Amino acid sequence: MKPRQKRALYIVVALAAVGLAVMLVLNALKDNVSLYFTPTQVYNKEAPQGRSFRIGGLVEEGSMKREGDGLTVHFVITDLKKSLPVVYRGILPDLFKEGKGVVAQGKMEADGVMHAAEVLAKHDENYMPPEAADALKKAGTAASSPASAPAVK
Amino acid sequence: MAINWFKYSAPTTFYGLAGKLIPWFAISSVILCAIALYIGFAVAPMDATQGQFYRIIFIHVPTSIISMFLYLVMAGYAALGLIFNTRLSSMMASAVAPTGALFAFISLWTGALWGKPMWGAWWVWDARLTSELILLFLYLGFIALHASIDDPRRADRAAALLAIVGSVNVPIIYFSVKWWNTLHQGSTIKYSGTSMHIAMQQAMFTMLVACWLYAIAVTLMRVRSIILERERHTKWIAQLAEVK
Numbered sequence: 001m002k003p004r005q006k007r008a009l010y011i012v013v014a015l016a017a018v019g020l021a022v023m024l025v026l027n028a029l030k031d032n033v034s035l036y037f038t039p040t041q042v043y044n045k046e047a048p049q050g051r052s053f054r055i056g057g058l059v060e061e062g063s064m065k066r067e068g069d070g071l072t073v074h075f076v077i078t079d080l081k082k083s084l085p086v087v088y089r090g091i092l093p094d095l096f097k098e099g100k101g102v103v104a105q106g107k108m109e110a111d112g113v114m115h116a117a118e119v120l121a122k123h124d125e126n127y128m129p130p131e132a133a134d135a136l137k138k139a140g141t142a143a144s145s146p147a148s149a150p151a152v153k
Numbered sequence: 154m155a156i157n158w159f160k161y162s163a164p165t166t167f168y169g170l171a172g173k174l175i176p177w178f179a180i181s182s183v184i185l186c187a188i189a190l191y192i193g194f195a196v197a198p199m200d201a202t203q204g205q206f207y208r209i210i211f212i213h214v215p216t217s218i219i220s221m222f223l224y225l226v227m228a229g230y231a232a233l234g235l236i237f238n239t240r241l242s243s244m245m246a247s248a249v250a251p252t253g254a255l256f257a258f259i260s261l262w263t264g265a266l267w268g269k270p271m272w273g274a275w276w277v278w279d280a281r282l283t284s285e286l287i288l289l290f291l292y293l294g295f296i297a298l299h300a301s302i303d304d305p306r307r308a309d310r311a312a313a314l315l316a317i318v319g320s321v322n323v324p325i326i327y328f329s330v331k332w333w334n335t336l337h338q339g340s341t342i343k344y345s346g347t348s349m350h351i352a353m354q355q356a357m358f359t360m361l362v363a364c365w366l367y368a369i370a371v372t373l374m375r376v377r378s379i380i381l382e383r384e385r386h387t388k389w390i391a392q393l394a395e396v397k
Contacts, residue, residue, distance in 0.1 A: 004236050004237055004238075007235055007236045008232075008236045011232050011235060011236065011317060014318070015318070015321070018321050019321050022321050026325070026332075030333070033332075034333040034334040034335075035277065035278070035279040035280070035333070035334050035335050036334050036336075038334070056336075092273070093271065093272060094270055094271065095202060095271050095272070096273075097202075103336055118273075119273065120272045120274050120277065120336060121271065121272055121273060122272070122336055123203070123271055123272070123338050124338055125338045125339045125340060125341040126341070126348055127200050127207060127210070127341055127349045127350065127353055128200065128201050128349070129198035129200070129350055130198075130199065131198075
């Protein structure tokens with residue numbers, strides 16, 4: 001084996017070893033790397049108890065209610081299997097909409113409601129002009145398009 | 154006739170070739186960039202949910218792709234430098250790094266500018282954003298490590314190792330939105346096709362090519378300076394017209 005072939009082999013082996021190590025570490029830290037838990041995970045008690053965490057999903061259609069003060073909002077986050085009520089006091093991001101993705105950070109209180117300290121809107125991967133979106137909506141597929149649902153893992 | 158594959162791996166011959174190529178890459182990059190900005194801001198329609206804000210993707214997506222691609226190019230040159238012991242490969246790796254860092258920074262910066270109005274946060278520690286930030290730090294680490302060792306050939310080898318090990322991060326950035334729950338959205342353009350408006354695609358791809366050509370032009374300019382600096386004691390440099 002020529003020295004240069006040996007060096008190439010070393011590099012390939014080293015890269016494979018580092019790649020494998022990183023893969024194992026990331027696999028072990030899977031739950032910590034994910035930004036949020038889904039409602040199903042919360043129901044399965046996979047989410048941390050008694051401390052703040054993030055929950056992500058879609059804002060359930062027709063679930064959004066504002067209180068009289070105009071700031072406090074109630075809505076339900078769903079992953080289309082389970083859903084979870086959230087209450088939040090503050091200004092919502094522009095993209096926040098029923099049927100769209102959302103990530104809320106807060107604590108589950110005894111009443112089974114998440115009291116969110118922060119609400120972020122999650123944009124889906126669809127980019128289209130308003131006319132196209134209207135046409136889709138007329139066809140009845142825009143809001144419930146499965147592409148905008150978060151993956152349940 | 155046997156092709157001499159190694160002809161342009163000598164700094165002596167590559168210096169002249171790079172000088173001839175730079176204007177072509179630079180001019181076509183400027184033209185394509187102008188076309189991409191025109192399509193992106195004047196032709197492409199606004200987005201149904203994001204209004205005009207979405208137009209930042211015409212900068213954000215191409216710079217992000219190029220920042221990842223340049224890292225692989227840099228690691229590839231670094232590996233070539235280690236394997237074949239060619240000076241020019243290591244010089245190319247050093248020449249790519251600052252441009253890669255620039256693109257990674259632009260990608261993070263434009264993402265933050267978009268994130269505030271759309272998500273409601275400048276920054277979140279999700280897998281996509283964090284791994285892209287690590288990419289920026291890998292570039293900066295490569296530059297810093299190279300600069301901290303006085304002997305250029307030893308610096309090449311040490312930095313090459315960092316570059317090669319760090320390339321593990323690139324697939325992590327790419328697949329992060331698939332592997333984990335992230336706030337960052339998944340890819341719009343997939344192998345199975347896309348629902349994206351055609352003018353939006355044109356603007357994005359034109360800008361991608363423009364960024365790529367820009368990266369090539371700037372890297373060639375930088376590698377010429379590196380050649381001049383490192384080979385300054387050689388005869389052929391002393392005889393160069395621009396040095397005399």
